[in-house]
Amino acid sequence: MKLHNIELVNFRQFKDRQTIDIATDSPRNVSVIYGENGRGKTGIFRALMFCLYGDKCLSQDELSGEQKKEGLNLVNEVALKENVGTSVAAQVAMAFSHQGQTFRIVRSIDALMKTDGAIVQSQGSRVELQQTDVTGNTQPIETDPDKITALIQEILNSRLRDYFLFDGERIERLTRNTKERREEVRQGIRALLDLDAMELAIAGLKSLISQIEKEISHKSTGELQRVTTIIADLNAKIEKLENAQELGSQELKRLVHKIHEISELVSENKETADKEKKRQELLKNSQDLKVERDALKREMAGYLSKGAQLVASELIEQLREELELRRHKGELPPNIRKEFVENLLDSERCICGTSLGHDHQQERECLLEFIKKHYTPGLGPESLDLLLSLSRLSSANTGLADQFNRLLTNNKKLGDEILELESKIKLLSDELQEGGTNIDDLIQERKKLEEDKRKLEREMDRQADDIVRAQNEREDLKKKSIVLEKQQSQVNSLVSRRILAEQTLEELEKIYNRFANAAKEKLAEKSTENFARLADDETKKDIKKISIDENYMLDVLNWSGQRRLGEISAGQRQIVSLSFIMALIQVAGNLEVPLFMDTPFGRLSGIHRDHLLDTIPKMASQWILLATDTEFTEVEAHALRQTNAWGKIYELVKEGEGTTRIVERDVHQFTPKRKSIH
Amino acid sequence: MSDKVSIDSILGQINDPAIRIMAEHSLKTARKALDMSDYSRKQFVVEELHKILPRALKVRADNETA
Numbered sequence: 001m002k003l004h005n006i007e008l009v010n011f012r013q014f015k016d017r018q019t020i021d022i023a024t025d026s027p028r029n030v031s032v033i034y035g036e037n038g039r040g041k042t043g044i045f046r047a048l049m050f051c052l053y054g055d056k057c058l059s060q061d062e063l064s065g066e067q068k069k070e071g072l073n074l075v076n077e078v079a080l081k082e083n084v085g086t087s088v089a090a091q092v093a094m095a096f097s098h099q100g101q102t103f104r105i106v107r108s109i110d111a112l113m114k115t116d117g118a119i120v121q122s123q124g125s126r127v128e129l130q131q132t133d134v135t136g137n138t139q140p141i142e143t144d145p146d147k148i149t150a151l152i153q154e155i156l157n158s159r160l161r162d163y164f165l166f167d168g169e170r171i172e173r174l175t176r177n178t179k180e181r182r183e184e185v186r187q188g189i190r191a192l193l194d195l196d197a198m199e200l201a202i203a204g205l206k207s208l209i210s211q212i213e214k215e216i217s218h219k220s221t222g223e224l225q226r227v228t229t230i231i232a233d234l235n236a237k238i239e240k241l242e243n244a245q246e247l248g249s250q251e252l253k254r255l256v257h258k259i260h261e262i263s264e265l266v267s268e269n270k271e272t273a274d275k276e277k278k279r280q281e282l283l284k285n286s287q288d289l290k291v292e293r294d295a296l297k298r299e300m301a302g303y304l305s306k307g308a309q310l311v312a313s314e315l316i317e318q319l320r321e322e323l324e325l326r327r328h329k330g331e332l333p334p335n336i337r338k339e340f341v342e343n344l345l346d347s348e349r350c351i352c353g354t355s356l357g358h359d360h361q362q363e364r365e366c367l368l369e370f371i372k373k374h375y376t377p378g379l380g381p382e383s384l385d386l387l388l389s390l391s392r393l394s395s396a397n398t399g400l401a402d403q404f405n406r407l408l409t410n411n412k413k414l415g416d417e418i419l420e421l422e423s424k425i426k427l428l429s430d431e432l433q434e435g436g437t438n439i440d441d442l443i444q445e446r447k448k449l450e451e452d453k454r455k456l457e458r459e460m461d462r463q464a465d466d467i468v469r470a471q472n473e474r475e476d477l478k479k480k481s482i483v484l485e486k487q488q489s490q491v492n493s494l495v496s497r498r499i500l501a502e503q504t505l506e507e508l509e510k511i512y513n514r515f516a517n518a519a520k521e522k523l524a525e526k527s528t529e530n531f532a533r534l535a536d537d538e539t540k541k542d543i544k545k546i547s548i549d550e551n552y553m554l555d556v557l558n559w560s561g562q563r564r565l566g567e568i569s570a571g572q573r574q575i576v577s578l579s580f581i582m583a584l585i586q587v588a589g590n591l592e593v594p595l596f597m598d599t600p601f602g603r604l605s606g607i608h609r610d611h612l613l614d615t616i617p618k619m620a621s622q623w624i625l626l627a628t629d630t631e632f633t634e635v636e637a638h639a640l641r642q643t644n645a646w647g648k649i650y651e652l653v654k655e656g657e658g659t660t661r662i663v664e665r666d667v668h669q670f671t672p673k674r675k676s677i678h
Numbered sequence: 679m680s681d682k683v684s685i686d687s688i689l690g691q692i693n694d695p696a697i698r699i700m701a702e703h704s705l706k707t708a709r710k711a712l713d714m715s716d717y718s719r720k721q722f723v724v725e726e727l728h729k730i731l732p733r734a735l736k737v738r739a740d741n742e743t744a
Contacts, residue, residue: 153713194685194705197712201704204711204723208731211724250716497731500738504700511688511701 001098003594009091010076013040013660023647030623030645035652040660041626045596051092051107053158054125073119075111078658087112098155102132174577186552192588193519198512205505210235212498216491224484234474241467248460255453262446279428286421293414300407313397320390338375524548526583533615534575536607571603582619594622601631610639617645633674696738703730
């Protein structure tokens with residue numbers, strides 16, 4: 001497909017009728033659309049997508065689900081304002097050639113501005129396909145939108161629409177090591193190389209075989225019927241499990257997307273995220289302090305039984321001191337029992353062997369004096385027991401009060417700290433709530449989603465095991481059924497069908513695997529070749545090869561074969577992405593479409609820019625470069641002129657509020673506004 | 679493999695004409711079905727394959743007779 005021109009009437013910023021002729025003649029196949037930000041460069045690509053597919057927004061438009069459904073307003077707002085209350089049409093016509101024939105597709109959409117300024121746009125659009133004959137006459141050949149869609153699909157499949165336009169950010173994103181990017185690369189490869197169609201064809205053949213086997217089961221008898229019934233049941237089971245896996249994959253994608261969205265929401269507001277982080281820290285500290293206080297309380301509870309003793313400690317001490325004083329004075333009986341001393345006197349012998357007889361009167365007198373002094377009526381032996389008990393209590397009480405005081409002080413300190421933390425937490429929570437985003441809820445939701453994801457992954461692993469088991473069982477039974485089928489002629493016709501379907505399936509699977517691997521190798525090879533053309537010498541010293549692994553993940557290998565994508569600069573990553581994009585176009589082959597690149601030079605150094613300007617025109621059938629004044633300076637203009645590939649230049653000039661005029665300039669004389677920013 | 683990689687050219691090289699018809703037809707219908715909803719696309723391919731089977735079998739039978 002070769003794009004000749006685009007004609008816009010009241011489309012977005014482009015008021016009235018304006019035309020862009022696209023450079024088609026090789027080698028002059030580069031068209032530059034030059035303009036400052038907001039002039040409508042992307043609008044040109046938007047017009048193309050609307051004209052071909054009726055798209056009212058692009059995949060990179062950051063719109064909510066509802067907004068995407070509604071689409072953007074495509075009718076020029078100035079024209080609408082000049083005709084309040086009257087319907088105004090935006091129209092895009094595109095002339096292109098395909099396989100030797102020239103077509104023109106015209107699509108329009110109506111909108112109306114109400115008196116209150118609200119704009120209402122019609123849901124659908126009108127479309128007409130025209131063909132230009134050899135004499136140059138253009139006639140309508142189709143007006144049925146469905147038939148036109150089918151025709152356009154054959155020329156330029158809408159699934160590939162995202163691969164005609166690469167903006168600078170998307171180019172850089174392709175090499176980011178995230179699951180989403182890997183999926184984007186994978187989808188790109190699958191769509192451009194028809195691998196997704198092959199996968200569907202394979203799935204269809206599997207279903208066909210299942211259906212035939214079911215029929216065989218109905219029509220067979222005896223042992224064959226039994227075996228085929230089991231096979232049919234296994235087929236149904238496998239299909240059910242495979243469907244569940246497919247649904248699981250979709251759900252998994254949804255969960256990953258949702259988790260990603262929430263993570264973005266949580267992290268996009270740094271201030272909020274910092275507050276939330278602080279709040280989480282405080283919550284943890286508060287929780288730790290509460291645990292500490294609980295332990296303290298348990299320790300304090302142990303002291304409760306000693307409470308009464310503590311209360312009476314002063315009285316106990318007074319009494320003990322009084323008794324001690326009286327014992328010192330000898331008013332308390334000694335520790336030796338009176339009966340013991342009396343027994344010694346009766347036996348007239350001390351325990352040390354000394355005689356206490358009448359010949360030792362002095363010792364006897366001494367003991368008699370002892371009895372007289374200490375065992376006089378008054379304080380009995382009970383007072384001695386009391387003194388001993390009081391002494392024990394007094395000793396136990398030593399330090400108890402101090403310990404209890406320490407516990408009480410610590411408890412109060414912890415309580416105060418907890419109160420202070422809770423007050424800070426409340427303050428932060430209030431601020432987060434006022435900010436309109438309840439981060440806590442989001443984090444909780446993400447936690448739940450992550451748990452759902454883990455559960456789903458476990459379930460899917462289990463299903464995958466069940467599928468393998470059922471497939472093995474089915475294979476064994478099939479071998480048996482083949483023998484039995486030969487004995488039953490009435491199922492022969494169905495068996496022939498099944499055999500052909502199975503042979504086709506086997507062949508397709510073989511081709512698919514061979515093709516997918518070869519395509520990946522070819523993509524890696526071409527990406528590496530392109531990289532060698534685009535990169536400067538220093539970059540080529542760092543990166544020797546671009547690889548695409550079994551998961552369709554892009555990577556770069558250094559001189560020793562080590563993966564180094566994470567270590568290269570943003571500019572180098574951009575070169576890797578561009579090399580891959582070009583390889584996709586080269587390998588897909590049938591994708592002879594105009595390649596739109598929106599601000600692709602962003603992070604590229606001078607030599608990389610020169611190489612890009614020199615190389616891409618030789619690879620792409622048509623290159624439409626959408627560039628800002630800071631990107632396309634005198635240096636780039638000079639480099640592009642040197643290539644001899646520069647065919648057209650259009651400048652987007654702001655005319656007034658909401659209006660841009662497309663002005664064609666002469667490529668030989670065009671002077672960009674800026675000399676160079678390098 | 680040249681720079682341009684195409685599944686169609688590989689399918690065209692399948693020796694068995696019956697298998698080739700089936701393979702080419704299944705890919706053709708799968709391409710059409712990719713624009714349909716997730717739920718109806720596989721069924722569409724199966725229906726189309728049911729239709730093409732008799733023709734492919736006839737080609738196989740004719741081939742065997744020849």
